[in-house]
Amino acid sequence: MKKRITMQDVADKLGVTKVTVSKALSGKEGVSEELRKNIIATANEMGYIYNSSAKALKTNKTGNIGIIVPEVFMEEDEYFYTRIYKNIYKEVSEKNYNLILTIITKKEEEEVRLPLMCKENKVDGILIIGQISIEYIQKLKELSLPIVLVDFYYKELELDCILTDNYYATYNATNYLIESGHREIGFCGNIKLTSSIQDRYLGYYKALLEHQIPINENYIIKDRNDNGEFIDLQLPEKLPTAFICNCDKAAYELTKKLQSEGYRVPEDCSIIGFDDVRHSIISTPKLSTIRVKTEDIAKYAIKRIETRIQNPDAKVRRIVIDTEIINRESVKVLNNS
Known part of the structure; x- marks a missing residue:
């Protein structure tokens, strides 16, 4: 036995x-x-x-x-x-x-x-x-x-x-950025990977549509490849004033990438993460984020x-x-x- x-x-x-x-x-x-x-x-x-x-x-x-x-x-x-x-x-x-x-x-x-x-x-x-x-x-x-x-x-x-509630969460967060004066807002995430990331993107998109802010494809950047592996972030040539990120790890890595290129967060670019996990606290500055219960x-x-x-x-x-x-x-x- x-x-x-x-x-x-x-x-x-x-x-x-x-x-x-x-x-x-x-x-x-x-x-x-x-x-x-x-x-x-x-x-x-x-x-x-x-x-x-x-x-x-x-x-x-x-x-x-x-x-x-x-x-x-x-x-x-x-x-x-x-x-x-x-x-x-x-x-x-x-x-x-x-x-x-x-x-x-x-x-x-x-x-x-x-x-x-x-x-x-x-x-x-x-x-x-x-x-x-x-x-x-x-x-x-x-x-x-x-x-x-x-x-x-x-x-x-x-x-x-x-x-x-991924869709409404990023819809709310994008509206929060718009109410804070932002009109050039990017999204960081690979929308091919999961239904959650897709819904987060769609919430972001809806908020822009409602405010008649056109989507700038250059502001949509991937944090992972199609196998789900994190990759080196490629910043757009012209930086938006803010990014919504599909998760806190992406927000953390984006913050480090921007800082390595000489940009300041949030002075030059604001960032919002998603999940409210450890990455949002260990980041400098600490990340605004969407808390998941x-x-x-x-x-x-x-x-x-x-x-x-x-x-x-x-x-x-x-x-x-x-x-x-x-x-x-x-x-x-x-x-x-």
């Missing part, structure tokens, strides 16, 4: 204490993000089950919820999705569920290789965090498992999804997968979580406002 992997086994493999592993897997403070991700990856490789209770939710159920995350969303300095995961862990710690995390490599996604936890009926339902290909999800659907999408959607698929995302994701497990025929829902603008130091009010 195959030995059950314990928390101590994971600790021994990495040469850390069991307490450190426990803190990392439960989302508690006292563990660096790099070590936390290493522990999560090692636990996943070894087949450790994230156990919040020994009891199954109900008769004939495993009591396990599977979490699938593409590896691009679990990189070393990716704080947004690790925060969502930590909040999901906190949610299930109050319920009779276990979590089983699987990080999907690009090759596994391209080859549509499903995790064993799905094929071997080890989970009652799946949360998919961060966008994965539609072909991959269609293959998952063939297993007839309850599925909830977190932070993305496909109109072709009738699946529950938990979303940030990851606690609410986690809460509704667990509530929805629980409903779907208990009632597979429940009506499909699209739950949208609101946001708020956090004004720090990276936006300048122009005199012509």
Whole structure:
């Protein structure tokens, strides 16, 4: 009989204490993000089950919820999705569920290789965090498992999804810049990558249209290539007075790029990020941003997968979580406002 992997086994493999592993897997403070991700990856490789209770939710159920995350969303300095995961862990710690995390490599996604936890009926339902290909999800659907999408959607698929109000968030933020006197406003992000980035772009676009401000294609710059890998930012020849960025990491990198070229933020160019994660605080100046309520995302994701497990025929829902603008130091009010 195959030995059950314990928390101590994971600790021994990495040469850390069991307490450190426990803190990392439960989302508690006292563990660096790099070590936390290493522990999560090692636990996943070894087949450790994230156990919040020994009891199954109900008769004939495993009591396990599977979490699938593409590896691009679990990189070393990716704080947004690790925060969502930590909040999901906190949610299930109050319920009779276990979590089983699987990080999907690009090759596994391209080859549509499903995790064993799905094929071997080890989970009652799946949360998919961060966008994965539609072909991959269609293959998952063939297993007839309850599925909830977190932070993305496909109109072709009738699946529950938990979303940030991306469209209205950047619509609001762009209006905030316009009210602050800005008329030349750029967007930083690759709109081919995810539905979230596309919706953020569309909110920005709508605000410009309503104020009869023409889109300047030169002001639309990419932070990542089409594989989701961050690239060297290419500044336009003529700089806009402000940028809306699709995430805080892009805003952080754009701030550094501008400063390396001799520009000042916000004196020469204002910047607004998105997510309100660590990048917005470690930046100089600290970044104004759009705060995403990851606690609410986690809460509704667990509530929805629980409903779907208990009632597979429940009506499909699209739950949208609101946001708020956090004004720090990276936006300048122009005199012509």
